[in-house]
Structure formats: C-alpha cells, structure tokens
Amino acid sequence: MIEALIFDKDGTLFDFRLSWGGWTRELLAELGDGDGLLATVLGYDGLHNDFAPDSPVIAMTTPEIADILLPHLPGLSFAELLDTMNRLAGDAPMVPAVNLPAVLGALRARGLKLGLATNDTEVPARRHLDGAGVLGLFDFVAGCDSGFGGKPAPGQLLAFVRACGLTPARVAMVGDSLHDLDAGRAAGMKTVAVLTGIATRADLEARADVVLGDISELEAWIDGLVAV
Template identity: 85%
Template sequence: MIEALIFDKDGTLFDFRLSWGAWTRNLLAELGDADGRLAQVLGYDAARNDFAKGSPVIAMTTPEIADILLPHLPGLPLSELLERMIQLAADAPMVPAVDLPAVLGALRARGIKLGLATNDTEIPARRHLAGAGVLELFDFVAGCDSGFGGKPAPGQLLAFVAQCGLTHARVAMVGDSLHDLDAGRAAGMKAVAVLTGIATRADLEAHADVVLTNIGELGPWIDGLNAA
C-alpha cells in the first residue's frame, strides 16, 4: 500500500525545458553572457532551448549552481548572484507537465499525503505550487535551504516521513532524475521515475521501481500495487 508520495518539482510537476529554459535565458541575459560562455557552463543550448544531460541546472541546488558560475563572474559577490537567481526562479513561468489540480487532487482524494522535495529554494517552490493552484494540497514542502539538505541525500524525504508520521516503505519518491531516485532509495522508499524531464527511460529504468510517462499515471500504478 502507498500512503504518501513525495515529488520532485522541476521535470516532474513542471515541464523542465519549458519552465527552466526561460529561467536560464533570463539569468544569462542579466549576467551579460554575450559570448555564450556561461551558457556552456550551464549546459544550455539557447537555439534549441534544451539542456545537456549533465547540465547543473537539472539536478543541482541553487547554491551549487551559483558556485559553478561564480568563477566566471569576477567582481560579482556570491550573495548578489544568489539573490538574482532566487528572484528569477520565483518569477519563472512554470509550465505544468499535467493538469496538476486534477491529478494531485485525485491522489489526495485517495487519502494519500503529498510532499515536495526540490533542489530549488523553498520560497520559489511555494510560489510555483501556489501559481499552479496546488500549494494547499501539499502536507510538506522542502527546498534546498529548508534545513534538510538537498538531493541526492535523503534528508528532505526523511523529514517528510518524520513530520507526517509515515512508514518509509509505504512512501514513493517521484522524480525525473537520478538524484531523485537515489534519494528515494536512500530513504527506504519506492522510486518512481517520470519522463517529463531531460533523462530518458534508458537513463532511469535501472534505478527505478517503475518508469511512468508522467505523474498522471500514478493512480493506475498505485492500484496495481494494491491489487498485487
């Protein structure tokens, strides 16, 4: 039986390319990346609005991305860079991967608790959920700055279990990257991969209990587990 689901945000609830392509373009414009050097550092192809599989934007925390950019930005204080990145993230136009109110509302109607564990910071994460009309459906929201660390470490997931009184083996981590799946395994949870991020089925299937096209397929998957 599954009693709770904890979701990654970007590439899972929201389409990664459509949402974070805009954030990356805006950040590069603010930083004056006329020669494309910073785009290369971020593994971002502006012409295709796409990311390399190893792009730090995909799975790293906001402070980790800032640390990678900072050596290429002489004279810019880290605190100022982080402030710009967080504000741009909060304002980024998020494109849902599915009808989030319908899908998440149906999961809540089953009595399933919902959590969010993102390597984004918490304030933008809450703003994105609120903008999609689903913040109130979540029992737990954690960003990389919420005091539990970031993925692939399991701290956010373990905090969800502790705060909501859950059983590890009856919770599933749902995400689009190996960081998500590794965090789920480390927390003793089931690991569910979705294909709404950058990674392919071939990248994810060896690390997941199941690979779904998107989170809209979670209900039938849970029904299959309960019937087994």
C-alpha cells in the same frame, strides 16, 4: 501499500525545458553572457531551448549552480548571484507537465499525503506551487535551504516521513532524475521515475521501481500494487 508520495518539482510537476529554459535565458541575459561562456557552463543550448543531460540546472541545488557560475563573474559576490537566481526563479513562468489540480487532487482524495522535495530554494518553490493552484494540497514542502539538505541525500524525504508520521516503505519518491531516485532509495522508499524531464527511460529504469510517462499514471500504478 502506498500511503504517501513525495515529488520532485522541476521535470516532474513542471515541464523542465518549457519552465527552466525561460529562467536560464533570463539569467544569462541579466549576467551579460555575450560570449556564451555561461551557457556552456550551464549546459544550455539557447537555440533549441534544451539542456545537456549533465547540465547542473537539472539536478543541482541553487547554491551549487551559483558556485559553478561565480568564478566566471568577477566583481559579483556569491550572495548577489544567489539573490539574482532566486528572484528570477520566483518569477519564472512554470509550465505544468499535467493538469496539476486534477491529478494531485485525485491523489489527495485517495487519502494520500503529498510532499515536495526540490533542489530549488523553498520560497520560489512555494510560489510555483501556489501559481499552479496546488500549494494547499501539499502536507510538506522542502527546498535545498529548508534545513534538510538537498538531493541525492535523503534528508528532505526523511523530514517528510517524520513530519507526517509515515513509514518510508509505504512512501514513493516521484522524480525525473537520478538524484531523485537515489534520494528515494537512500530513504528506504519506492522510486517512481517520470519522463517529463531531460533524462530518458534508459537513463532511469535501472534505479526506478517503475518508469511512467508522467504523474497522471500514478493512480493506475498504485492500483496495480494493491491488486498484487
């Protein structure tokens, strides 16, 4: 029943707090957030390295986050801010949520096509996958700047379908946020939520076909579909 999986990146393949907390701290330091205003705008609690559930860092695209920050950064252009954000993102130490080579390798071994749809930009996303040793396992990688838009719109997901000759109903979107699930539903795909991001089971379950602890549980879920 499932012939392909398209994954969100942050909070799904990589632990959100451990990975993007570091990026946020570095960004705030570089922008000189002495009074904590920018941290508040980003919904980031530096003391506990945590994010508010509605933090723009969780689900917005990089340009959207830059738009929110820019009014508080007089003298800095949008292009300069975006360059800074992308540079720091590419260098951010990403912490895998699971053993990615083992888990994704097993899914590929089943004959599944794998895609990535992230609201991060494409170049840092590819660097993160490469750093985790899994870039070569993906048939398709799209960021918010790849020409297909960003989530919750379904453009990236539908581009994956076209690129790999897939049927949307036989593809599952796997993510940790409502943006991911809404994009999957809009694309006509099954929706799988995982709990390695900021959102809770209660936040996600109404818009997901299934809620899993992390992506290592995907094989068992797929086997259950086949058994039915």
